[in-house]
Each structure stands twice: as C-alpha cells, then as structure tokens.
Amino acid sequence: xxxxxxxVTVFLITGVAMVCxxxxxxxxxxxxxxxxxxxxxxECGEDPIGDAQVRFDMRFYTxxxxxxxxxxxxxxxxxxxxxxxxxxxxxxxLGAGLVFAFIVFLGLVVDWAKGDLNWVKTFRNKRRVQE
Amino acid sequence: MGILNNAFPSNAVTDAVDGAIGWGRxxxxxxxxxxxxxxxxxxxxxxxxxxxxDRYGAGVPRATPRQSDLIIVPGTVNAKMAVRVKRLxxxxxxxxxxxxxxxxVCGGGPYVKWGYNTVKGVHKIIPVDIxxxxxxxxxxxxxxxxxxxxxxxxKDDVFRRRQHANGEMTAKYEAV
Numbered sequence: 001x002x003x004x005x006x007x008v009t010v011f012l013i014t015g016v017a018m019v020c021x022x023x024x025x026x027x028x029x030x031x032x033x034x035x036x037x038x039x040x041x042x043e044c045g046e047d048p049i050g051d052a053q054v055r056f057d058m059r060f061y062t063x064x065x066x067x068x069x070x071x072x073x074x075x076x077x078x079x080x081x082x083x084x085x086x087x088x089x090x091x092x093x094l095g096a097g098l099v100f101a102f103i104v105f106l107g108l109v110v111d112w113a114k115g116d117l118n119w120v121k122t123f124r125n126k127r128r129v130q131e
Numbered sequence: 132m133g134i135l136n137n138a139f140p141s142n143a144v145t146d147a148v149d150g151a152i153g154w155g156r157x158x159x160x161x162x163x164x165x166x167x168x169x170x171x172x173x174x175x176x177x178x179x180x181x182x183x184x185d186r187y188g189a190g191v192p193r194a195t196p197r198q199s200d201l202i203i204v205p206g207t208v209n210a211k212m213a214v215r216v217k218r219l220x221x222x223x224x225x226x227x228x229x230x231x232x233x234x235x236v237c238g239g240g241p242y243v244k245w246g247y248n249t250v251k252g253v254h255k256i257i258p259v260d261i262x263x264x265x266x267x268x269x270x271x272x273x274x275x276x277x278x279x280x281x282x283x284x285x286k287d288d289v290f291r292r293r294q295h296a297n298g299e300m301t302a303k304y305e306a307v
C-alpha cells in the first residue's frame with residue numbers, strides 16, 4: 001500500500017529539496033558581515049523611535065466593525081443593481097434595495113445610540129454616571 | 132558562515148562557475164528605492180516604460196536596503212543627508228554596489244565652490260563603483276552606468292579567490 005504513494009513521496013522529496021538546496025547554498029556562499037548599523041531597524045535612514053510593538057486603542061476595533069456596515073452595504077448594492085437591471089417592476093426593486101439598506105443601517109443606528117461613534121466623551125460621561 | 136565564499140583558487144572550473152553565477156547576478160540587480168533631488172526624476176524615467184530598465188533585470192526598486200544590491204545616489208547630498216546615505220549603505224547586505232548619479236554626487240557640481248553644506252562627491256562617505264556625470268544625466272547615461280555595473284558584477288568573485296592586476300587578492304568582507 002505504501003508503494004502506491006511513491007509518486008507522492010517523490011513529489012515530497014523533490015519539493016523539500018527544491019526549497020532546502022538554495023537556502024543551504026546561500027548559507028555556504030553568501031558573505032556574512034554583521035555590525036550594529038546593519039542590524040538596526042530600517043527607518044529610511046533615521047534613528048528608530050520607540051518600540052516596534054506598540055499598543056493600539058481597543059476603540060479602533062469598534063470603528064473597524066462600524067466600517068463593515070458600510071462595506072457590506074456597498075458590496076451588496078452592486079449585485080442588487082445588476083440583478084434588478086431592467087426589472088419588470090422598478091418600484092419593487094427599489095423597495096427591496098431600500099429595505100436591505102435600512103436593515104444594515106439599523107446596526108449603525110444602534111452604535112450611534114450607544115455612543116460608540118464618540119471617541120472620548122461618552123466613555124467619560126458613562127463612567128461618571130456609574131460612579 | 133559563508134565558508135565557501137572566495138575559498139577556492141582561480142582555475143578553469145571555478146572561473147566557469149563564477150562566470151555562470153556572475154551572469155545570473157548581473158541580470159538580477161535590485162536597486163533600492165532612493166531619490167534625493169532632481170536626478171531622481173531622470174532615474175524614475177529610467178525605471179518607467181519608455182527606457183525600461185527592467186530589460187536588464189534591474190527595473191524593480193526594492194523598498195528596503197536589506198533586499199537591494201545597488202544604491203543609486205541621485206541628487207545633491209548635503210551634510211544632513213550624508214548621514215542617512217551612509218547609514219542606508221551600511222544597512223545593505225553584501226555584495227553591494229553604488230552608482231553616483233549626477234554632477235553633485237560625482238564631485239559637488241554647481242555647489243563645488245560656494246556650497247557650504249554640500250558633500251563634494253558621495254565617494255567621500257561611501258565607496259562608489261560607477262560615476263554617471265551630467266546635470267542631470269540623460270536616462271541613457273544612467274543606463275550606460277547600469278551596463279558598466281553589469282560588466283563589473285559579472286567579473287566578481289564568488290567561488291574563486293584570485294590575484295588582481297594591482298597585486299591584491301580578492302577582498303573578503305570584514306566588519307567595519
């Protein structure tokens with residue numbers, strides 16, 4: 001049974017060799033010359049400022065999710081326009097599109113009502129109310 | 132690492148192998164995305180479709196010095212920029228090549244007498260392989276510089292270690 005897969009074995013060995021051979025050749029032949037200037041981060045020649053791993057505000061996550069609302073809306077408007085091109089009942093087609101847009105827009109309204117569109121003020125106010 | 136680099140004497144076999152490697156290397160020069168002043172406009176024209184540097188395999192500028200073999204210094208290098216040019220050259224991996232493009236970079240150009248802040252030739256801070264004069268050089272002139280660099284790259288030593296005309300052996304790369 002193992003021999004039935006000899007083609008796969010040859011394929012695997014060839015694939016591994018095709019990757020490993022150039023890498024080993026490169027290690028053997030390339031000049032290695034390391035010094036601090038070369039090892040420092042590339043910042044277009046400037047002195048690097050701060051650390052590469054910085055923290056992002058979690059509120060960017062909310063903004064990104066809100067962006068998805070508009071993205072879905074636009075992405076699904078194109079097939080809607082294509083499908084209902086030359087429709088027999090244009091008002092019905094328009095109504096269907098508006099209903100869809102309204103349903104998706106409700107998500108934005110909910111975020112708006114909860115104050116997620118405000119960056120700082122709402123959080124402070126809520127905290128004060130809770131305190 | 133690199134134990135086989137420049138490890139063999141020059142003979143028929145290593146000359147043939149180095150010739151083949153040199154042919155491959157000269158046909159795949161990666162320049163660095165780097166422009167300083169007006170010469171950079173001519174350099175962009177060389178990269179673009181009309182002059183088409185890509186037919187020599189050098190038409191795709193890399194966005195980082197780690198991946199590039201060639202730095203074209205196009206434009207006036209002033210004292211503030213010289214530090215950056217030196218650092219960018221230092222961050223490139225060996226073997227690395229430099230083309231000095233334009234009169235300012237070759238020797239000061241119009242600023243040679245009164246330019247108090249201009250580096251009079253980029254060869255004062257980094258070793259230059261090819262000088263391309265002109266103010267700014269025509270795209271054909273830069274392409275001629277690339278062709279000259281191709282000749283130089285194809286004659287480099289990868290396997291072999293040989294004595295050159297000036298009596299020196301092939302230079303090994305050492306920490307600076």
